[in-house]
Amino acid sequence: MANYRETPLATRPKSLDPAEYFNLSPDQRRAEEQRATLRAQLKRQYQTQLNNPHRKELIEDPALNRWVYARANPYNYFKPTKKTSLLGALFGVAPLFILYYVFKTDRVNIHCTRPCLTFQL
Secondary structure (H helix, E strand, O other): OOOOOOOOOOOOOHHHHHHHHHOOOOOHHHHHHHHHHHHHHHHHHHHHHHHHOOOOOOOOOOOHHHHHHHHHHHHHHHOHHHHHHHHHHHHHHHHHHHHHHHHHHHHHHHHHHHHOOOOOO
């Protein structure tokens, strides 16, 4: 924890903040313990379903279902931010201008270096 430095784009996680890590109120500790017991119960339930030798149906995992739905419908969960706007401009618009510049300068250089060949009849 001593040599962790914050970066400009990321804040310090609560698990690494000494004020939040050591100075928890009893209510916060109780809430964390309840969340840990709930996670343990869900894990135990999933493990019993997974290791059941007489299983005939698929195991329903709600978290996996939510993830698959979010992957199948990305536009419902898209949040426009500065980063996504910058990446969209960088990979969507910038290549068009770069290709236009390359082809235009190539065409101009060809006309400047070679004389026009015309046939005399």
